[in-house]
Amino acid sequence: MAHKKRGGPEEALDKTIGRMSEAAGRVSGDENLEAEGRVLRRKSALKTYLVKPHADGGWQVQAEGASRATSVHQTKAEAVAAGKKLARSKSPSQLLVYKQDGFEVQEERTYE
Numbered sequence: 001m002a003h004k005k006r007g008g009p010e011e012a013l014d015k016t017i018g019r020m021s022e023a024a025g026r027v028s029g030d031e032n033l034e035a036e037g038r039v040l041r042r043k044s045a046l047k048t049y050l051v052k053p054h055a056d057g058g059w060q061v062q063a064e065g066a067s068r069a070t071s072v073h074q075t076k077a078e079a080v081a082a083g084k085k086l087a088r089s090k091s092p093s094q095l096l097v098y099k100q101d102g103f104e105v106q107e108e109r110t111y112e
Contacts, residue, residue, distance in 0.1 A: 046110070047090050051076070051083045052098040061086060080107075087111050 059079035
């Protein structure tokens, strides 16, 4: 399962729908609708970080769309720990941990 990069029309649509839902919830007094709209609006602002195998061995943490790794680690556990720390410090963000094959996502975490 490859991760599809967000942007363009989908991102603009999420922001617009989020703003409308948030406003509708505020006007109607529906706190759940307001909260859902806020989450949808913020979802488009997520920064995504990836933990995947490094070409020279080991594991890398990399921001989605970046050409270079943020950090390289000997073990997957070290890379996941570094990725979690980075994603928590840059919320709202998402961390995708890939399997050894580098194509299938093993774990997904969202930090808000």
